[in-house]
Amino acid sequence: MANLSVEIVTGERVVYQNDQVSMVVAPGAEGSLGILPSHAPLVSLLQEGELRIKSGGSEEALAVHGGFLEVINNKVVVLADTAERISEIDIERAEVARASAEETLRNAKDSVDIAEAEAALRRAAIRLRLARKPRGQSGGRPPG
Amino acid sequence: MASPREIRRRIRSVRNMSQITRAMEMVAASKMRRAQDRVTASRPYSERLREFIADLSSQKMDAEELSRFPLLAERPVKTAGMILITPDRGLTGALNGNLLRRGAQFIRDEADAPVKVIAVGKKGRDFMARTGQDMIADFIGMGDAPLLDDVRPIATIAIDEFLSGGVDAVHMVYPKFVNTLTQQPSVVQILPIERPESQYEDVDYIFEPDPTAVLQEILPRYVEVLLYQGLLETVASFYSAQMVAMRNATDNAKELSSELELSYNKARQAQITNEVAEIAAGANAFRT
Known part of the structure; x- marks a missing residue:
């Protein structure tokens, strides 16, 4: 199965980048959004909350506060107001x-x-x- | 010719000056590197956001749909807006002069309408105040490492002014950072937002919650990002220009001090010759 390529960017830096992702769970404006490969093109506003990224056998979690998410052609781009790995908090x-x-x-x-x-x-x-x-x-x- | 003692004094003062300019050069160099890193680090966000807007606007929109997004709507320009971004400080060679000249040129030749100015940075503010322009807001002390949040008030004023009809277009004038030696005073249109070209054609997006809410959120953000980029490039340009200016000053001081050294030696030589001649003359006078 194809993989998703994920990029999480804030105004100041690129927080996360990985093109071997199997699933993303994001805090969408209307509730939690699960994104798997071959997802239809989507644009969503983000709420504050937890964004989880599954890649290989491991999972990573980030805290995001507002922003947008775009899915197109197996590319997930998150433009967050702020984002940080939870381990960095x-x-x-x-x-x-x-x-x-x-x-x-x-x-x-x-x-x-x-x-x-x-x-x-x-x-x-x-x-x-x-x-x-x-x-x-x-x-x-x-x-x- | 000046006396050796006076020349000595000048040499000392020139050397002191060169030490100061050298220290400033080094400070500017290290700050420049960090400022350049920040410009590079912020680029992905603005590029992604640009693509984002491009993808969204690849959707076919009719006039009625478009009218819901006044930030995209062009209208005849009766009053123009200019956001002039300058450094707070000088000692930057020709940078500030060129920048202010570019701003003045925009007001005089290009705007084709009365111009309202938002000044960011002390140099621009002072220039606009001095030349009696219509300044609606000024922001100084943005610092070397502004955050995206810090430009929000600037964007808000520009957007409010645009939406309320106070201005019909807003341009940003700033020193584009090309490389360490080159900074190009540039003019970029901020409002109405120019829709970039998309690499995709008419994509059928799912919107959450809905297209209007998404675009209404994104478009002001894009204005902020353009301003943020301009501000970061201004900081990078400022330190680059200052570093180069201070390096030139240091080089000039070295050259001057070696020239002075030469004339000091000559003057000293002349003095000694003079003294020897006087002594010889005195001795001769006794002998005869």
Whole structure:
């Protein structure tokens, strides 16, 4: 079976690149999207959440926050606002970010400040949730 | 001819200057390398986004569908917008001068309409203020490593101004980074968005949630990316130009100091000859 070639790009760098991928599960705007080779052309907005990539026997997970995904000719391109491998997430930093966002939210009066703090809080919460989620050694789907 | 002591003093000051320019050259060189890396690293995103928009716009759209995306709609230009991106600092040889001249040329000859300016960078802001242009916003202190988030306010102002009819087109003027020795002041149309050519023909996409929502999300993002690219190239151009300018200054200082060295030696020689002649003359006077 053909493989998917996957590219995950943010404004600042290419986060992930692999052309031997068998499946991608992405947080689409209308729910989780599973993409296998020979998928029909698709364009979707992304939510914040976990993006899983199965390649060979292993699986990799990335935290993405917003952006778009395009599937065409077995090519999957993800243009994310931010994306990082879950193994790269700095839990302490995310904790600090969450605390400071909560703090801002308590004191903020300006609607722009509130919106920004809410977004930061959401990002930190997702990072923490994904980083703490238990994962199988073989990279398979964690139980639960 | 100046006295040896004065020449000595000048040599010392020229040498001090060359040490400073040499240090600046080295700082600029290392920052330039990092800035160039950032330009390269950000290219995939803008290229993918470009292809993305190309693929999407390969879909046949009639006038009515198109009218839902005002960012794509061309209209006669009664007021033009210009986003001028310049460095915050100088000491860059001809870079800033050429850039400002290009901006002025756009206003004078090319816009063909009154121009509203958004200045990014101190040099451009000061120039526009000095020449009394209609400046609607200015952004300074963007730093060496701006994030995509940092250009959002610039894009938002440009888009709002375009949608509200304040301007009918927006161009970006910036120093395109060609290579270390060449930076080309360039003009790029930002709004309305020019639709790039697609490599695919009329692809039947599945849209989630729907085409309008997707395009409405993507198009402003494309504006941001174009500006971001321009900003990163400006930083790379700035450090390249500064490095070259400082290298030239160092070379000139070396040349000057070796010339001064020569005239110092001559002056010293002349002084000694003079003294010997005086002593000889004095001795002769006693003998006779």
